[in-house]
Amino acid sequence: MTKILPKSHKNRWFGVLAIALCLVIWEIVAVAIVKYSFILPSPTDVFTAFVELVKNGTLILDFEESMVHFAVGMGAALLVGIPIGIFMGWSRKCDAFLNPIVELLRPIPPLAWIPFAIIWFGLTLWSAGFVIFIGSVFPIIINTYSGFRSVPRIYVEAGKMLGCTKSRDLIRHIAFPAALPSVASGIRIATGVAWMCLVAAELFGVSNYGLGKNLWQYYNLHRMDCVVVYMLILGLIGLLVDMLLRYYIDHHFLKWQTKEVA
Protein backbone atom coordinates (compact mmCIF):
# COMPACT_ATOMS: atom_id res chain seq x y z
CA MET A 1 0.00 0.00 0.00
CA THR A 2 2.64 2.50 1.04
CA LYS A 3 4.46 2.00 -2.24
CA ILE A 4 1.37 2.34 -4.39
CA LEU A 5 -0.14 5.42 -2.77
CA PRO A 6 2.40 8.13 -3.72
CA LYS A 7 2.43 6.81 -7.28
CA SER A 8 -1.34 7.09 -7.66
CA HIS A 9 -1.15 10.60 -6.19
CA LYS A 10 1.36 11.51 -8.83
CA ASN A 11 -0.86 9.97 -11.49
CA ARG A 12 -3.77 12.06 -10.32
CA TRP A 13 -2.12 15.09 -11.94
CA PHE A 14 -2.48 13.37 -15.28
CA GLY A 15 -6.24 13.44 -14.75
CA VAL A 16 -6.21 17.15 -13.96
CA LEU A 17 -3.98 17.74 -16.94
CA ALA A 18 -6.34 15.82 -19.24
CA ILE A 19 -9.34 17.88 -18.12
CA ALA A 20 -7.41 21.13 -18.53
CA LEU A 21 -6.30 20.05 -22.00
CA CYS A 22 -9.89 19.23 -23.00
CA LEU A 23 -11.05 22.66 -21.83
CA VAL A 24 -8.32 24.40 -23.83
CA ILE A 25 -9.06 22.42 -27.00
CA TRP A 26 -12.80 22.99 -26.52
CA GLU A 27 -12.23 26.75 -26.14
CA ILE A 28 -10.02 26.90 -29.24
CA VAL A 29 -12.44 24.86 -31.37
CA ALA A 30 -15.42 26.94 -30.21
CA VAL A 31 -13.82 30.33 -30.58
CA ALA A 32 -11.53 29.88 -33.58
CA ILE A 33 -13.18 27.18 -35.70
CA VAL A 34 -16.94 26.94 -35.00
CA LYS A 35 -17.30 30.62 -34.08
CA TYR A 36 -21.01 30.15 -33.34
CA SER A 37 -22.08 29.84 -29.71
CA PHE A 38 -25.43 28.28 -30.63
CA ILE A 39 -23.72 25.23 -32.18
CA LEU A 40 -20.90 24.97 -29.67
CA PRO A 41 -20.74 27.32 -26.66
CA SER A 42 -17.17 27.80 -25.44
CA PRO A 43 -16.14 27.10 -21.84
CA THR A 44 -16.10 30.84 -21.14
CA ASP A 45 -19.67 31.18 -22.48
CA VAL A 46 -20.69 28.31 -20.24
CA PHE A 47 -19.02 29.83 -17.21
CA THR A 48 -20.70 33.21 -17.85
CA ALA A 49 -24.03 31.42 -18.17
CA PHE A 50 -23.37 29.56 -14.95
CA VAL A 51 -22.70 32.79 -13.04
CA GLU A 52 -25.88 34.28 -14.51
CA LEU A 53 -27.95 31.23 -13.50
CA VAL A 54 -26.57 31.26 -9.98
CA LYS A 55 -27.31 34.98 -9.65
CA ASN A 56 -30.94 34.73 -10.73
CA GLY A 57 -31.40 31.83 -8.31
CA THR A 58 -33.10 29.27 -10.57
CA LEU A 59 -30.27 26.78 -10.30
CA ILE A 60 -30.77 26.17 -6.61
CA LEU A 61 -34.56 25.82 -7.07
CA ASP A 62 -33.94 23.36 -9.90
CA PHE A 63 -31.59 21.39 -7.73
CA GLU A 64 -34.10 21.22 -4.88
CA GLU A 65 -36.95 20.16 -7.13
CA SER A 66 -34.86 17.46 -8.78
CA MET A 67 -33.73 16.14 -5.41
CA VAL A 68 -37.38 15.82 -4.36
CA HIS A 69 -38.15 13.77 -7.49
CA PHE A 70 -35.06 11.68 -6.90
CA ALA A 71 -35.91 11.07 -3.25
CA VAL A 72 -39.52 10.10 -4.01
CA GLY A 73 -38.47 7.64 -6.72
CA MET A 74 -35.51 6.14 -4.88
CA GLY A 75 -37.38 6.02 -1.58
CA ALA A 76 -40.24 4.09 -3.15
CA ALA A 77 -37.79 1.80 -4.94
CA LEU A 78 -36.05 0.98 -1.65
CA LEU A 79 -39.31 0.43 0.20
CA VAL A 80 -40.65 -1.89 -2.49
CA GLY A 81 -37.49 -3.42 -3.96
CA ILE A 82 -35.74 -4.58 -0.81
CA PRO A 83 -38.71 -6.52 0.64
CA ILE A 84 -39.49 -8.10 -2.74
CA GLY A 85 -35.84 -9.07 -3.17
CA ILE A 86 -35.80 -10.53 0.34
CA PHE A 87 -38.97 -12.57 -0.20
CA MET A 88 -37.72 -13.89 -3.54
CA GLY A 89 -34.28 -14.66 -2.20
CA TRP A 90 -35.47 -16.35 0.97
CA SER A 91 -38.45 -18.39 -0.15
CA ARG A 92 -38.47 -20.67 -3.18
CA LYS A 93 -42.25 -20.30 -3.40
CA CYS A 94 -42.08 -16.50 -3.48
CA ASP A 95 -39.36 -16.78 -6.08
CA ALA A 96 -41.44 -19.07 -8.29
CA PHE A 97 -44.43 -16.75 -7.92
CA LEU A 98 -42.78 -13.35 -8.34
CA ASN A 99 -39.97 -14.17 -10.73
CA PRO A 100 -42.11 -14.30 -13.93
CA ILE A 101 -43.69 -10.95 -13.06
CA VAL A 102 -40.34 -9.31 -12.37
CA GLU A 103 -38.75 -10.79 -15.48
CA LEU A 104 -41.64 -9.61 -17.69
CA LEU A 105 -41.70 -6.06 -16.35
CA ARG A 106 -37.95 -5.59 -16.06
CA PRO A 107 -37.08 -5.34 -19.78
CA ILE A 108 -39.63 -2.56 -20.37
CA PRO A 109 -37.54 0.62 -20.59
CA PRO A 110 -38.53 2.94 -17.73
CA LEU A 111 -39.20 5.77 -20.14
CA ALA A 112 -41.89 3.69 -21.83
CA TRP A 113 -43.86 4.12 -18.61
CA ILE A 114 -43.99 7.91 -18.99
CA PRO A 115 -47.45 7.97 -20.71
CA PHE A 116 -48.99 5.98 -17.90
CA ALA A 117 -47.10 7.93 -15.30
CA ILE A 118 -48.78 11.07 -16.61
CA ILE A 119 -52.22 9.41 -16.93
CA TRP A 120 -52.06 8.02 -13.40
CA PHE A 121 -50.33 10.80 -11.53
CA GLY A 122 -50.87 13.85 -13.75
CA LEU A 123 -48.15 16.44 -14.27
CA THR A 124 -47.00 16.20 -10.65
CA LEU A 125 -43.84 15.27 -8.88
CA TRP A 126 -45.42 11.83 -8.31
CA SER A 127 -45.28 10.97 -11.98
CA ALA A 128 -41.59 11.93 -12.14
CA GLY A 129 -41.08 9.87 -8.98
CA PHE A 130 -42.91 6.96 -10.57
CA VAL A 131 -40.65 6.85 -13.64
CA ILE A 132 -37.56 7.06 -11.41
CA PHE A 133 -39.04 4.32 -9.23
CA ILE A 134 -39.52 2.02 -12.24
CA GLY A 135 -35.94 2.59 -13.31
CA SER A 136 -34.35 1.99 -9.93
CA VAL A 137 -36.50 -0.72 -8.38
CA PHE A 138 -35.27 -3.57 -10.58
CA PRO A 139 -31.54 -3.31 -9.84
CA ILE A 140 -32.46 -3.22 -6.14
CA ILE A 141 -34.71 -6.30 -6.42
CA ILE A 142 -32.18 -8.27 -8.45
CA ASN A 143 -29.20 -7.50 -6.22
CA THR A 144 -31.09 -8.10 -2.99
CA TYR A 145 -32.35 -11.36 -4.43
CA SER A 146 -28.94 -12.59 -5.53
CA GLY A 147 -27.38 -11.43 -2.26
CA PHE A 148 -29.88 -13.53 -0.33
CA ARG A 149 -29.41 -16.48 -2.65
CA SER A 150 -25.67 -16.52 -2.05
CA VAL A 151 -25.74 -16.34 1.75
CA PRO A 152 -23.39 -19.17 2.78
CA ARG A 153 -25.40 -22.00 4.31
CA ILE A 154 -22.93 -22.31 7.16
CA TYR A 155 -23.92 -18.88 8.54
CA VAL A 156 -27.56 -19.92 8.61
CA GLU A 157 -26.71 -23.19 10.31
CA ALA A 158 -24.39 -21.51 12.79
CA GLY A 159 -27.25 -19.12 13.57
CA LYS A 160 -29.66 -21.99 14.09
CA MET A 161 -27.26 -23.70 16.48
CA LEU A 162 -27.10 -20.47 18.47
CA GLY A 163 -30.83 -20.27 18.94
CA CYS A 164 -31.75 -18.13 15.94
CA THR A 165 -34.32 -20.46 14.42
CA LYS A 166 -37.31 -18.43 13.23
CA SER A 167 -37.30 -17.31 9.59
CA ARG A 168 -37.82 -13.70 10.60
CA ASP A 169 -34.83 -13.76 12.97
CA LEU A 170 -32.64 -15.60 10.48
CA ILE A 171 -33.42 -13.00 7.82
CA ARG A 172 -32.82 -10.10 10.16
CA HIS A 173 -29.72 -11.31 11.96
CA ILE A 174 -28.01 -13.60 9.45
CA ALA A 175 -29.21 -13.35 5.86
CA PHE A 176 -29.66 -9.59 5.63
CA PRO A 177 -26.27 -8.63 7.05
CA ALA A 178 -24.62 -11.33 4.92
CA ALA A 179 -26.37 -10.01 1.80
CA LEU A 180 -25.83 -6.33 2.62
CA PRO A 181 -22.80 -5.77 0.35
CA SER A 182 -24.82 -7.03 -2.59
CA VAL A 183 -27.86 -4.96 -1.58
CA ALA A 184 -25.68 -1.87 -1.29
CA SER A 185 -24.15 -2.32 -4.72
CA GLY A 186 -27.67 -2.76 -6.10
CA ILE A 187 -28.59 0.59 -4.56
CA ARG A 188 -25.55 2.13 -6.16
CA ILE A 189 -26.53 0.83 -9.62
CA ALA A 190 -30.10 2.01 -8.96
CA THR A 191 -29.04 5.59 -8.20
CA GLY A 192 -27.28 5.75 -11.58
CA VAL A 193 -30.39 4.58 -13.42
CA ALA A 194 -32.59 6.86 -11.30
CA TRP A 195 -30.52 9.86 -12.29
CA MET A 196 -30.95 9.07 -16.00
CA CYS A 197 -34.69 8.62 -15.60
CA LEU A 198 -34.92 11.89 -13.70
CA VAL A 199 -33.94 14.03 -16.68
CA ALA A 200 -36.32 12.23 -19.03
CA ALA A 201 -39.18 12.40 -16.55
CA GLU A 202 -38.73 16.13 -16.02
CA LEU A 203 -38.67 16.88 -19.77
CA PHE A 204 -42.43 16.43 -19.82
CA GLY A 205 -43.06 19.42 -17.66
CA VAL A 206 -44.14 17.80 -14.42
CA SER A 207 -42.91 20.85 -12.50
CA ASN A 208 -41.83 24.45 -12.98
CA TYR A 209 -38.33 23.73 -11.82
CA GLY A 210 -35.93 20.83 -12.05
CA LEU A 211 -32.55 20.26 -13.65
CA GLY A 212 -33.99 18.18 -16.48
CA LYS A 213 -36.96 20.50 -16.88
CA ASN A 214 -34.85 23.63 -17.31
CA LEU A 215 -32.28 21.93 -19.48
CA TRP A 216 -35.15 21.46 -21.91
CA GLN A 217 -36.53 24.94 -21.24
CA TYR A 218 -33.23 26.58 -22.17
CA TYR A 219 -33.01 24.47 -25.30
CA ASN A 220 -36.38 25.92 -26.35
CA LEU A 221 -34.97 29.37 -25.64
CA HIS A 222 -31.92 28.50 -27.77
CA ARG A 223 -29.64 29.20 -24.79
CA MET A 224 -27.22 26.37 -25.54
CA ASP A 225 -24.66 27.78 -23.09
CA CYS A 226 -27.21 27.24 -20.30
CA VAL A 227 -27.98 23.74 -21.61
CA VAL A 228 -24.30 22.86 -21.20
CA VAL A 229 -24.35 24.23 -17.63
CA TYR A 230 -27.25 21.90 -16.80
CA MET A 231 -25.55 18.97 -18.50
CA LEU A 232 -22.40 19.48 -16.48
CA ILE A 233 -24.28 19.92 -13.22
CA LEU A 234 -26.29 16.75 -13.84
CA GLY A 235 -23.07 14.89 -14.52
CA LEU A 236 -21.33 16.26 -11.45
CA ILE A 237 -24.19 15.49 -9.08
CA GLY A 238 -24.43 11.97 -10.49
CA LEU A 239 -20.72 11.52 -9.95
CA LEU A 240 -20.91 12.92 -6.44
CA VAL A 241 -23.78 10.66 -5.39
CA ASP A 242 -21.97 7.65 -6.80
CA MET A 243 -18.72 8.59 -5.07
CA LEU A 244 -20.46 9.06 -1.73
CA LEU A 245 -22.14 5.67 -2.02
CA ARG A 246 -18.94 3.99 -3.10
CA TYR A 247 -17.04 5.57 -0.25
CA TYR A 248 -19.69 4.43 2.21
CA ILE A 249 -19.80 0.89 0.82
CA ASP A 250 -16.01 0.51 0.74
CA HIS A 251 -15.50 1.81 4.24
CA HIS A 252 -18.43 0.04 5.78
CA PHE A 253 -17.76 -3.40 4.36
CA LEU A 254 -14.00 -3.35 3.96
CA LYS A 255 -13.33 -4.28 7.55
CA TRP A 256 -15.11 -7.59 7.21
CA GLN A 257 -14.73 -8.26 3.53
CA THR A 258 -11.09 -7.80 2.61
CA LYS A 259 -9.90 -11.27 3.37
CA GLU A 260 -13.08 -12.95 2.23
CA VAL A 261 -12.50 -11.64 -1.26
CA ALA A 262 -8.75 -12.14 -1.38
Added chain:
Amino acid sequence: MGNLTINGLYQSFDRDDGTHLDVLNNLHLEVHDKEFVCILGASGCGKTTLLRLIAGLDQAKSGSIVLDGEEIGGPNPKVGFVFQEYSLFPWRNVIDNVAFGLEMRGVPKEERYATAKKYLDLVSLVQFSTSFPAELSGGMRQRVAVARALALDPVLLLMDEPFGALDAQTRNMLQKELLGIWEKTQKTIIFITHSVDEAVYLADRAIVLSPHAGRICREIPITLPRPRDRTSVEFAELRRDILDLISRT
Protein backbone atom coordinates in the same frame (compact mmCIF):
# COMPACT_ATOMS: atom_id res chain seq x y z
CA MET B 1 -25.75 -33.37 32.51
CA GLY B 2 -24.84 -34.55 29.04
CA ASN B 3 -25.87 -38.16 28.48
CA LEU B 4 -26.51 -39.01 24.85
CA THR B 5 -28.20 -42.20 23.67
CA ILE B 6 -28.48 -42.99 19.99
CA ASN B 7 -30.63 -45.94 19.02
CA GLY B 8 -31.16 -47.62 15.66
CA LEU B 9 -30.22 -44.52 13.72
CA TYR B 10 -30.82 -44.82 9.98
CA GLN B 11 -30.10 -42.13 7.42
CA SER B 12 -29.96 -42.32 3.66
CA PHE B 13 -29.75 -39.84 0.83
CA ASP B 14 -31.94 -40.08 -2.24
CA ARG B 15 -30.03 -40.25 -5.48
CA ASP B 16 -31.37 -38.68 -8.66
CA ASP B 17 -31.99 -42.11 -10.21
CA GLY B 18 -34.40 -43.01 -7.40
CA THR B 19 -32.10 -45.30 -5.43
CA HIS B 20 -30.96 -44.60 -1.89
CA LEU B 21 -27.49 -44.27 -0.55
CA ASP B 22 -27.39 -45.62 2.98
CA VAL B 23 -25.12 -43.46 5.07
CA LEU B 24 -25.94 -44.63 8.57
CA ASN B 25 -27.49 -48.00 9.19
CA ASN B 26 -28.90 -49.07 12.55
CA LEU B 27 -26.30 -47.16 14.50
CA HIS B 28 -26.15 -47.38 18.28
CA LEU B 29 -24.04 -45.12 20.41
CA GLU B 30 -23.95 -44.16 24.03
CA VAL B 31 -21.99 -41.12 25.22
CA HIS B 32 -21.74 -40.38 28.92
CA ASP B 33 -21.74 -37.13 30.78
CA LYS B 34 -18.38 -35.28 30.67
CA GLU B 35 -16.98 -37.82 28.25
CA PHE B 36 -14.66 -36.83 25.39
CA VAL B 37 -15.42 -38.99 22.39
CA CYS B 38 -13.64 -38.85 19.05
CA ILE B 39 -15.26 -40.26 15.94
CA LEU B 40 -12.90 -41.51 13.27
CA GLY B 41 -13.34 -43.04 9.86
CA ALA B 42 -12.49 -42.74 6.21
CA SER B 43 -14.00 -39.84 4.22
CA GLY B 44 -17.60 -40.46 3.29
CA CYS B 45 -18.31 -42.88 6.12
CA GLY B 46 -20.99 -40.65 7.57
CA LYS B 47 -19.13 -38.89 10.38
CA THR B 48 -20.46 -35.47 9.52
CA THR B 49 -23.93 -36.88 8.79
CA LEU B 50 -24.01 -38.36 12.28
CA LEU B 51 -22.91 -35.11 13.89
CA ARG B 52 -25.49 -33.06 11.97
CA LEU B 53 -28.21 -35.42 13.14
CA ILE B 54 -27.12 -35.08 16.76
CA ALA B 55 -27.12 -31.30 16.27
CA GLY B 56 -30.65 -31.42 14.90
CA LEU B 57 -29.59 -29.73 11.66
CA ASP B 58 -30.91 -32.73 9.69
CA GLN B 59 -33.66 -35.23 10.44
CA ALA B 60 -32.94 -38.96 10.44
CA LYS B 61 -35.12 -41.34 8.43
CA SER B 62 -35.56 -43.49 11.54
CA GLY B 63 -34.06 -44.12 14.95
CA SER B 64 -33.80 -41.88 17.97
CA ILE B 65 -31.31 -39.48 19.48
CA VAL B 66 -31.97 -38.73 23.12
CA LEU B 67 -30.08 -36.16 25.15
CA ASP B 68 -30.73 -36.27 28.89
CA GLY B 69 -34.09 -37.91 28.32
CA GLU B 70 -35.17 -35.46 25.61
CA GLU B 71 -35.47 -36.45 21.99
CA ILE B 72 -33.52 -34.18 19.63
CA GLY B 73 -35.89 -32.81 17.01
CA GLY B 74 -34.12 -29.68 15.82
CA PRO B 75 -31.35 -27.26 16.75
CA ASN B 76 -31.25 -27.12 20.50
CA PRO B 77 -29.56 -24.64 22.82
CA LYS B 78 -28.27 -27.54 24.92
CA VAL B 79 -26.07 -28.56 22.01
CA GLY B 80 -23.19 -26.41 20.81
CA PHE B 81 -21.57 -26.83 17.41
CA VAL B 82 -18.14 -25.89 16.12
CA PHE B 83 -18.00 -26.15 12.35
CA GLN B 84 -15.19 -27.37 10.17
CA GLU B 85 -15.08 -24.25 8.01
CA TYR B 86 -14.93 -20.74 9.32
CA SER B 87 -18.41 -19.99 10.53
CA LEU B 88 -17.95 -16.70 12.40
CA PHE B 89 -20.22 -13.94 11.14
CA PRO B 90 -17.85 -11.62 9.25
CA TRP B 91 -20.09 -8.59 9.83
CA ARG B 92 -19.85 -8.88 13.60
CA ASN B 93 -16.76 -8.29 15.64
CA VAL B 94 -15.37 -10.98 17.91
CA ILE B 95 -17.36 -10.14 21.04
CA ASP B 96 -20.62 -9.72 19.12
CA ASN B 97 -20.02 -13.10 17.53
CA VAL B 98 -19.53 -14.73 20.92
CA ALA B 99 -22.52 -12.88 22.37
CA PHE B 100 -24.79 -13.75 19.41
CA GLY B 101 -26.54 -16.69 21.05
CA LEU B 102 -27.18 -14.68 24.21
CA GLU B 103 -28.50 -11.79 22.12
CA MET B 104 -30.99 -14.16 20.45
CA ARG B 105 -32.05 -15.27 23.89
CA GLY B 106 -32.75 -11.64 24.84
CA VAL B 107 -29.98 -11.25 27.41
CA PRO B 108 -29.30 -7.53 28.05
CA LYS B 109 -26.18 -6.09 26.47
CA GLU B 110 -24.02 -5.64 29.55
CA GLU B 111 -24.77 -9.08 30.86
CA ARG B 112 -24.09 -10.81 27.56
CA TYR B 113 -20.85 -8.90 27.07
CA ALA B 114 -19.72 -9.99 30.51
CA THR B 115 -20.47 -13.63 29.67
CA ALA B 116 -18.83 -13.32 26.25
CA LYS B 117 -15.72 -11.82 27.88
CA LYS B 118 -15.57 -14.74 30.26
CA TYR B 119 -15.50 -17.23 27.39
CA LEU B 120 -13.11 -15.14 25.34
CA ASP B 121 -10.87 -15.20 28.36
CA LEU B 122 -11.13 -18.99 28.37
CA VAL B 123 -9.64 -19.07 24.85
CA SER B 124 -7.27 -16.19 25.73
CA LEU B 125 -8.60 -13.78 23.12
CA VAL B 126 -10.13 -11.01 25.25
CA GLN B 127 -7.77 -8.45 23.75
CA PHE B 128 -9.28 -9.16 20.31
CA SER B 129 -12.88 -8.39 21.38
CA THR B 130 -13.33 -5.58 18.90
CA SER B 131 -11.45 -7.19 16.00
CA PHE B 132 -13.32 -8.55 13.02
CA PRO B 133 -12.98 -12.21 12.04
CA ALA B 134 -11.20 -11.23 8.82
CA GLU B 135 -8.41 -9.77 10.94
CA LEU B 136 -7.77 -13.02 12.81
CA SER B 137 -5.68 -16.05 11.88
CA GLY B 138 -7.34 -19.39 11.23
CA GLY B 139 -6.49 -20.74 14.67
CA MET B 140 -7.84 -17.64 16.40
CA ARG B 141 -11.08 -17.84 14.42
CA GLN B 142 -11.66 -21.41 15.56
CA ARG B 143 -10.94 -20.43 19.15
CA VAL B 144 -13.57 -17.69 18.88
CA ALA B 145 -15.94 -20.28 17.38
CA VAL B 146 -15.36 -22.50 20.43
CA ALA B 147 -16.03 -19.56 22.75
CA ARG B 148 -19.20 -18.73 20.79
CA ALA B 149 -20.49 -22.29 21.10
CA LEU B 150 -19.69 -22.37 24.83
CA ALA B 151 -21.30 -19.01 25.59
CA LEU B 152 -24.77 -20.58 25.64
CA ASP B 153 -23.49 -23.10 28.19
CA PRO B 154 -24.53 -26.23 26.27
CA VAL B 155 -24.25 -29.64 27.93
CA LEU B 156 -22.96 -31.23 24.75
CA LEU B 157 -20.36 -29.74 22.42
CA LEU B 158 -20.16 -31.11 18.89
CA MET B 159 -16.99 -30.42 16.92
CA ASP B 160 -16.70 -31.26 13.23
CA GLU B 161 -12.99 -31.42 12.38
CA PRO B 162 -12.57 -27.97 13.87
CA PHE B 163 -8.80 -27.96 13.53
CA GLY B 164 -8.67 -29.70 10.14
CA ALA B 165 -7.66 -26.61 8.19
CA LEU B 166 -4.90 -25.53 10.57
CA ASP B 167 -1.18 -26.15 10.43
CA ALA B 168 0.25 -28.90 12.62
CA GLN B 169 1.74 -26.59 15.23
CA THR B 170 -1.40 -24.50 15.75
CA ARG B 171 -3.38 -27.70 15.78
CA ASN B 172 -1.36 -29.23 18.62
CA MET B 173 -1.62 -26.03 20.59
CA LEU B 174 -5.38 -25.85 20.17
CA GLN B 175 -5.78 -29.50 21.14
CA LYS B 176 -4.00 -28.80 24.39
CA GLU B 177 -6.12 -25.72 24.94
CA LEU B 178 -9.31 -27.66 24.22
CA LEU B 179 -8.44 -30.27 26.84
CA GLY B 180 -7.95 -27.45 29.34
CA ILE B 181 -11.34 -25.99 28.45
CA TRP B 182 -12.97 -29.40 28.66
CA GLU B 183 -11.57 -29.95 32.13
CA LYS B 184 -12.69 -26.50 33.28
CA THR B 185 -16.17 -26.52 31.78
CA GLN B 186 -16.99 -30.22 32.21
CA LYS B 187 -18.78 -30.57 28.89
CA THR B 188 -19.54 -33.74 27.03
CA ILE B 189 -17.64 -33.47 23.75
CA ILE B 190 -18.10 -35.36 20.50
CA PHE B 191 -15.24 -34.56 18.19
CA ILE B 192 -14.90 -35.66 14.58
CA THR B 193 -11.45 -36.00 13.11
CA HIS B 194 -9.48 -37.55 10.30
CA SER B 195 -6.39 -37.64 12.40
CA VAL B 196 -5.74 -40.71 14.51
CA ASP B 197 -3.06 -38.78 16.33
CA GLU B 198 -5.60 -36.14 17.31
CA ALA B 199 -8.06 -38.78 18.52
CA VAL B 200 -5.49 -40.59 20.64
CA TYR B 201 -4.31 -37.32 22.12
CA LEU B 202 -7.78 -36.01 22.99
CA ALA B 203 -10.31 -38.73 23.55
CA ASP B 204 -11.51 -40.92 26.38
CA ARG B 205 -12.86 -43.17 23.70
CA ALA B 206 -12.27 -43.39 19.97
CA ILE B 207 -15.10 -44.61 17.80
CA VAL B 208 -14.26 -45.91 14.36
CA LEU B 209 -17.07 -45.86 11.79
CA SER B 210 -16.91 -48.43 9.04
CA PRO B 211 -16.95 -46.82 5.59
CA HIS B 212 -19.77 -48.71 3.84
CA ALA B 213 -21.89 -50.40 6.46
CA GLY B 214 -22.71 -47.05 8.10
CA ARG B 215 -22.32 -48.36 11.62
CA ILE B 216 -19.73 -48.42 14.33
CA CYS B 217 -16.91 -50.75 13.54
CA ARG B 218 -15.04 -50.53 16.81
CA GLU B 219 -14.87 -48.57 20.03
CA ILE B 220 -11.48 -48.14 21.58
CA PRO B 221 -11.18 -46.81 25.12
CA ILE B 222 -8.08 -44.67 25.56
CA THR B 223 -6.95 -44.74 29.13
CA LEU B 224 -3.54 -43.11 28.81
CA PRO B 225 -3.12 -40.53 31.59
CA ARG B 226 -3.26 -36.87 30.57
CA PRO B 227 -1.29 -34.88 29.59
CA ARG B 228 -0.46 -37.43 26.97
CA ASP B 229 2.95 -37.70 25.44
CA ARG B 230 2.75 -38.14 21.67
CA THR B 231 6.22 -39.64 21.60
CA SER B 232 5.60 -42.34 24.18
CA VAL B 233 5.53 -46.02 23.20
CA GLU B 234 1.97 -46.56 24.44
CA PHE B 235 0.76 -43.60 22.37
CA ALA B 236 2.47 -44.94 19.27
CA GLU B 237 1.06 -48.43 19.78
CA LEU B 238 -2.50 -47.18 20.15
CA ARG B 239 -2.10 -45.02 17.13
CA ARG B 240 -0.82 -47.92 15.06
CA ASP B 241 -3.66 -50.21 16.19
CA ILE B 242 -6.30 -47.69 15.21
CA LEU B 243 -4.62 -46.92 11.90
CA ASP B 244 -4.52 -50.66 11.13
CA LEU B 245 -8.19 -50.92 11.97
CA ILE B 246 -9.14 -48.05 9.68
CA SER B 247 -7.08 -49.31 6.77
CA ARG B 248 -8.57 -52.79 7.13
CA THR B 249 -12.18 -51.66 7.10
